[in-house]
Amino acid sequence: MLLGSVLNPINSTIISVALVPIGRALGAPSSQTAWLVSALYLATSLGQPVVGRLIDLFGPRRLFLLSTGLVGLAGVAGTLAPNLGVLIAARVLLGFGTCAGYPAAMALLRSEARRTGRDSPGGVLTALAVANQTVAVVGPLLGGLLIAAGGWRATFALNVPLSAAAVLLGALRLPKPERTGPSPRRRPFARLDLPGMGLFAVLLTSLLLFLMNPRPGTWYLAALAAAAGGAFAVREVRAATPFIDLRVLGGNVPLLATYGRALVAYVVAYSFLYGFSQWTEEAYGLTPFHAGLAQIPMFLTAIGVSLVSGRRRGVRGKLLVGAAGQIVACLLMLTLAGQSPLWMLLLVALIFGIPQGLNNLALQNSVYFQADPERIASSAGLLRTFAYLGSMVASSATAASFGQRADTGGMHQLAWVMLVAGVLYLLLTLVDRTLGRAPAPDAPAARQG
Template identity: 35%
Template sequence: MTTTTAAQLPRPMSWALGSGTILQGLNSAVLAVALVSIGADLGTGPATAWIVSALYLSAAVCSPTGGRLADLFGPRRVYLVGLAITLVASVAGPFVPSLEWLVADRFLLGVGTALQFPTAMAIIRREAQRRRTSPASALGVIALCGQTTAALGPAVGGPIVAVWGWEGIFWVNVPMVANAAFWVLRTVPADPPRASVGFVGTLRAIDPVGLVAFVATLATLMLGLLSLETGARWWWFVAAAVGVVVLVLWSARSPQPFLDVRLLTRNPALWRTCVRAMVTFVSFYTIFYGLPQWLEASRGLGPVGAGLLMVPVFGVGVVSTVVATRLGSRVPAHLLLVVGGAAMVAAGALAVWAVTVDSPVWLFVLLGGLLGLPNGFNNIGNQLQLHSAVEQQQAGVASGLYRTSQYVGAALAAVVVAAGVTPGGDDGIHALGAWVGGIGLLLVLLSLAALLVTRRSTAR
């Protein structure tokens, strides 16, 4: 079926879909400046790391699952169900009595907010084919919504926490959910009738065994890593290893596996790309959550000040994304990754050797800019590597694996922040710098090695 490049999907439909996809990014961003307030109200403890990781853990599960449910029940229906789940979690969040209940609520919030992106993609694909138009403008709107949320989230979250307390990060979702539901119902055509697949058919489509094995593997791995701070509990690592074995064996025999690890084992380039993306996002989210906590607890800033000092991180990240996108067609992807890793090393060195609690504001702005520079180069470099690593018919599955690796990196970053970037004097910022710089150095060395191998093979 051909498409006409001049015609585009209706703008109101694109913005309606985008208004829901921003909920996940927003709820990630505003939490970064609310963690100190949550700790002061509900206390701190091992559950603190899970407040961050619960949303990403559920998102890692529900993003691929949402796409399959959209195929079964219709993307518009699943999109609206996701909004309803988000609304329930948002209304319940301000009234939780403990950290543990807050973790459970954040997990539910992750389920709801994870459903918008895959279903929005399915709606755009369906409507573009039905209308014989290009999906480019709609995809651009979705991407713009994501970038804007990441850039402005901390700055918006600061005033919200300052005025309404940490409970405000939940209340802000209510009008946004209502707005998204109104416009989706108004602008997106209803799903066509579908034949009932029944309970058994639904279970087969979402692969509950693979889903449970994935969640168990990641959860036990995080429990093991968190235990290293107070005394290693090695049985958690053994349980995680068992989960990996179960996940691999089940994926090999399942006709429609939750996580198709067979593609990873058959494609080393894809495996390396997913691991590199996971490590990159460990660094990104260590900054995302660790820096605001340190600025509030050690530097003595309020949530508004901490949020404003995060703007350079994401503002420079948007600019570096534009620059890296233009360079991506001219230079090897590994060279983009070298630039991104080198910027991480420079930012880490600045944080370790120059930044203290008494540093002037301009130095924090400089640090934020350096920390934001790798975002575009690493993201575009990894996506170009992903594109070159797989055939067109594998692109959908590979993209799902790549997105899951991002969520895993985000969840593991919570462990890093809890164990190594605790607020207190200069130690917190120095630990953050050491993590970022160390990961950056590793990425530089690996990217340089890959670049040399590529050039040698080309020369032959």
């Protein structure tokens, strides 16, 4: 579960220090290399809820093995890519390949909770969050080491052994689906809402492509997204077994609010991850390795915060402190310049570690308690989808702010975007009075007969 769930974040963090070397090697400006970020999230934001729904119906084993196998193929394609176009295609394949890890983990946790009668596996949920934070610590530093040792292609080659390990562990340890009745496959396939999935794909793809390049010539993408959204809503309301049950989801206001918080939280987090890294390399003059080192305070702080707060009851306090940390860090970014002392960069990274550790854990726990248990995998997938929507907005804002070069003026412009998102996150938390109702970690669940 841990290895599968970290395949996506490790590729997210490694690429943050590889964008500049890739751009230099392939002759591509920052506005084009931003597609390496967006391609992965476009694929993953589409694939997460789809794969999550399939996991709800078929169980995690087959989907996990198929998806993590694609990660290895993407690693080979990226390692051998002759140009930026092939490299972007490899990132798309990588995005689809990392879709199953997190929904599969949440589905397994829910089934284990049902088996044991303990509704909140706080220790395991914390372990998932800390594993992602640990990988985030390793990612930029490991990326810098790999680039120094074997060039940027080594950051793609890393996926081959990781994929092999995940497939092997999954084949050995994941439970096989139970067979009950003469035709176990017919009923689950009949419950697949393929038209709904298709409309969702059109909606999300057109929306994300528009967000990547919002200008008058791309307004047709926004119109297509609106039309697909309307058709998707009509389809899901009428479908007997909808892909996303909008009637249930629409009545679950706390879960919708959690998704909204995830979107704006990841606008801030990924704007910092990608924008700050590019600025430290191009404007401040750090090497990829040292740019990775500069982010270590953020990730170490995030791990410590997650460990300390992981078993504490409630999420509202975590979200409020996380919101305040985002705002303070964004304000400090506005004071940075190319001549700023290194300790100021490290201080900004350290402060960003507080919301990084609190927000991820609180959002994950919120979905675990708020979602329909029968749709926990698809609900977890939707959490990642909204997070990736935020990352797409962050990537678009980074490309628009920097243009051809990541200079200090562009970094300040990006910091203002992050500050607005941080304030929205705070407001969404302040007005939500349902956040204090989550049960305590490891509370006994009502056993079902």
